Amino acid sequence: MIQPQTELLVALNHLELMIHEATDEAPKLKAMGFKIDGLEQLQKAQADLEKQLEPAVLKQYQRLQQRSGRPVVPVINGNCCGCYIKIPTAVASDAAKNRTLATCGNCGRFLYWPSE
Numbered sequence: 001m002i003q004p005q006t007e008l009l010v011a012l013n014h015l016e017l018m019i020h021e022a023t024d025e026a027p028k029l030k031a032m033g034f035k036i037d038g039l040e041q042l043q044k045a046q047a048d049l050e051k052q053l054e055p056a057v058l059k060q061y062q063r064l065q066q067r068s069g070r071p072v073v074p075v076i077n078g079n080c081c082g083c084y085i086k087i088p089t090a091v092a093s094d095a096a097k098n099r100t101l102a103t104c105g106n107c108g109r110f111l112y113w114p115s116e
């Protein structure tokens, strides 16, 4: 069971990457004659997700994004994928994993554990 706020953060982060890519590619694609119509829907979904997040979490997310561009990172093999530090076992224990909104003690990014 993944923590609902974590799930929202992961979704928001993915969505923002998609928006970022779509925005970057839009002028090129338009020049090639393609129509861009998914972007507005992506942005609407982004606003909806932001509304569901706790205000403090959203604020922290936006702060991290300005600083690092990647506020939510997976933990792979026990390491934070933002700064590659080993996550303490107290945070990474099966009981704690994805139950609470975990952040990296070193870089402050939100953490999630992808299901293997």
Ligand SMILES: [Zn+2]
Pocket (backbone or CB within 6 Å): 080, 081, 082, 083, 084, 085, 104, 105, 106, 107, 108, 109
């Ligand atoms: Zn980190």
